[in-house]
Amino acid sequence: MKSARAIFGLSIIVMMTAAAFAQAQHVRWDITISSLTVPPVFTPGGVAFASARSGGAPSGLEIELTGSGTFVAPASRGGSGAVTGGGTWQTFSGCPSACLSTGSGTS
Numbered sequence: 001m002k003s004a005r006a007i008f009g010l011s012i013i014v015m016m017t018a019a020a021f022a023q024a025q026h027v028r029w030d031i032t033i034s035s036l037t038v039p040p041v042f043t044p045g046g047v048a049f050a051s052a053r054s055g056g057a058p059s060g061l062e063i064e065l066t067g068s069g070t071f072v073a074p075a076s077r078g079g080s081g082a083v084t085g086g087g088t089w090q091t092f093s094g095c096p097s098a099c100l101s102t103g104s105g106t107s
Contacts, residue, residue, distance in 0.1 A: 023075045025072070026071075026072055027072070028070045029068065029070070031047065032044055033045055045066075048066075049063070050065075051063075060095050061092070063089060063090070064088075064091075067086060090103070
């Protein structure tokens with residue numbers, strides 16, 4: 001789960017960097033797979049997981065995400081355009097001992 005947070009953090013940095021320039025930037029985003037090498041190598045096609053907590057204790061609820069895409073980050077801080085991509089999601093309950101799928105979809 002820590003690697004998923006790092007990947008989302010890296011994605012946010014990429015988006016913030018693109019928006020900092022004075023002109024529109026084409027931005028690609030991916031949930032990536034990282035190697036255990038130094039330096040790490042990041043490739044598209046990863047899976048991210050997140051779990052919910054209830055009052056500080058694990059709730060047994062999890063979500064799995066995949067996805068990639070592109071968008072244009074405008075210099076004017078308006079709405080982004082030329083959006084492509086999407087991904088999948090699946091939710092689970094009863095984790096980690098007996099994860100049962102409770103729903104799934106694509107976007």
